[in-house]
Amino acid sequence: MVRRLYSYKKTNLTMTPQYDTIDKIKISSKNKNTLEDIFKSPTSANIDWTDFTALILALGGEIEKGGKTGGSRRRVRLYGHKAVFHKPHPGRYMVKGSVESAKDFLKNAGIYPS
Numbered sequence: 001m002v003r004r005l006y007s008y009k010k011t012n013l014t015m016t017p018q019y020d021t022i023d024k025i026k027i028s029s030k031n032k033n034t035l036e037d038i039f040k041s042p043t044s045a046n047i048d049w050t051d052f053t054a055l056i057l058a059l060g061g062e063i064e065k066g067g068k069t070g071g072s073r074r075r076v077r078l079y080g081h082k083a084v085f086h087k088p089h090p091g092r093y094m095v096k097g098s099v100e101s102a103k104d105f106l107k108n109a110g111i112y113p114s
Helices: 029-038 049-058 096-108
Strands: 002-004 008-011 014-017 023-025 062-065 073-078 081-086 111-113
Touching (some): 029 049, 029 111
């Protein structure tokens, strides 16, 4: 189970909560392990890119290539929050900076390991 805390909707200049309770989201054990690895301290440098994308998709997010000249950039949307991540190459593992960005992105979307 994953905890989804309050999500806020921007309306004019105020932030209003969209959800009043903590939602429990069921995901596979592999996705749960990836989420826990992302939130580990010290930051892990061995998060597989395909595991990260599978986690985002399992949580109901979207991933798309960054346009005509996007190259390795991937746009990620999750619960109204947007971020751009760099798909690692030639390797498949995310660097520590990308893992920190992923952690911040998930926190902003209200996703925390249970």
